[in-house]
Amino acid sequence: MKFNITVLFVALFSLSFSAIANEEYVCNFGEEQRLISVAYDSDQYSVPCQVMYDKGQGAETLWNAQSEVGYCETKAQEFVTKQESWGWSCEKVAQVQQTEQQQSMEEVEAVQAEDMHSSASY
16 A cells, blocks of 8 residues: 555656646757647646657756746747748647656556555455
8 A cells, every 4th residue: 555655656746747738849950859838737628738859868947837828829829830930840730649658647546546455444
């Protein structure tokens, strides 16, 4: 029982600090590639969000919003337009879902169900 609670806590903690990328653009210029993405803290809400930019050396946050719906999407699109004005060729990648996030959530739900079953047995 103690192990299951620890697993549940660790899974919930890691989920609370990870973002889900739902909108992603890949920009190319010769051999170079850049990634612009809009990341959400939850797969159910569009805020809070952040616009991430990755030059291949790790992503950095360019903008974020806590309550203004559409802000991150607008900023990402504006940045894509700016990249294109500099000669980059950008393409929107299909909506991205991180299956690891979904699997982690399913594992948390399974642990919760097991704990509830174990508690009911006593």
